[in-house]
Amino acid sequence: MKNHVTVGVDGSTESRAAARWAAREALLRQVPLRLVHAVDWLLDPVLPGVGPSGADKWADRALTEAAQELHGRHPSLEIMTRCPTGRPAAALAAEAADSALLVLGSRGLGGLTGFLVGSVALSAVAATDTPVVLVRGPDEQEEAASGSEAGAGAGAGIVVGIDIQEAGDRVLTFAFEEAERRGCRLRVVHTWKMPPAYSYVPFLDSDNARDIGRSVTRTVEDMLLPWRHKFPDVDVSTGVSMGSAAERLLDACRGAELVVVGRRLRHSPLGAHLGPVAHAVLHHAAAPVAVVAHP
Template sequence: MRMGAPITVGVDGFAESPPAAHWAAREALLRDLRVRLIHAWNPPSPPAPALPHEDDQSYWSQRLLTDLVGELRDTHPGLRVSAELVPRETVPALLDAARDAEMLVLGSRGRGTPGGFLLGSTGRQILAHGVHPVIMVHADDKPLTADVAVGVSLRRPNEEALRFAFDAAARRGGVLRAVHAGTNRPEDEEAAGDEEEPGAEGALDAALRPWREQYPGVPVAEAFTAERPALGVVHTAPGSGLLVLGRDETEPGPVPHLGSVIHAAVHHAPCPVAVVPRG
């Protein structure tokens, strides 16, 4: 954890923003961090003539933030929270804010609803290019539990995702559920018959061992499923309060490729999803 870094929340006028902000508030209290609310909007160019405040976009944007700050302070005593109205395009404003944050939290309208952070280019860009963890929260996420699920690739485990998941489980006092889905072995199919190579159980145990030693108080449950990863990880998430997934470096291009597992999880997982970039 970087000293002094806030948990930043991207806020818009949709119903998913308050649940995302409340998730961030609970997380901030667990970590003794402050919450920073960001609302980005494009001011008119050239500037619009002076308008009565009820017709002024900046007035309603500021009102949105002010009301949400009050709601968070009332609901989470002791929370340190600030809000900022940023007159910039959404993607660069949030990516800049995320660079100085412990994590960035966004409300997601991913479950079958057009638009929203995920389904539009905004969500794809931020998930693909955020340099710190990005948390996607749905308005209808199931009640929180202390358990944390993490998807583990055996070919090349994402150490940053494992660190984030173990730390989250330790702070919550929950079980870490380490999930490997898809092939039974970390090797390519051509090597699957080599008896000298370890099986999935041994590879998963090796990936988790250093983190078990660093977090000896965290109970760990290992899960294997033969389903393809995009389905298997999502199907093992119910019962967890958070699903953690690693993200490899994104290839440059006009439409970032997030991978089928992240795409499926943010659409269908019944809990918040943390996407953690590989360091």
């Protein structure tokens, strides 16, 4: 049974924010927290000029400081530490294999640029079937919270984006479970587009658009029925609209505690395979983003 939460730490502000988020998640789940520091010192040194012994001391210090801070905040939380060797993404993915959740930090770039999701984080997301949460630094999280009153996602709690054309069981289960743990609202977002044939029509028939919208809404509601029955205490709302999935989801998740997106399971040597919606949310949503792999 996967009975702990794993978080990558490297001493940065972003990883400390991720560790604090992961600690709260572990407490909600009532499971231990595993702190992992993974660096390939030979091929990708974080500190140029630092030898193996100095690197080991630096890694131990990063883990010790993170563990001490979290223990001070949460004395009852069981904390473990690990310092595996190897390429960071592969090491983190290996550590995630027996975990319920992998948590990583990401850096804000400011303005409209969004957030920097580094190659290690993207590769780790692609290399594991375990759900991965990317957490922004504390400044970005405060900005997200302060913008919640004016944002379309005000009081949104958790937001999940779904695609009715794909099997989203794992995505929905993760989102409903998180909402149930937190006792917060869950907003399900889906967008649709007119059939390709309409691109050849000189004008859009508003009646047809409304009919398609109603049909899609019914499909979404039918899709959610099993989860509504399984999680009767979760307050669920739906947002079904025509337009860009990424834009609608980013708008809906302003001020949210967590946004959940799916990614298709694709095992390929060609690198990370994130859909355009997941990619946009990872780079532009201020809230923590959970990426859940599904068939």
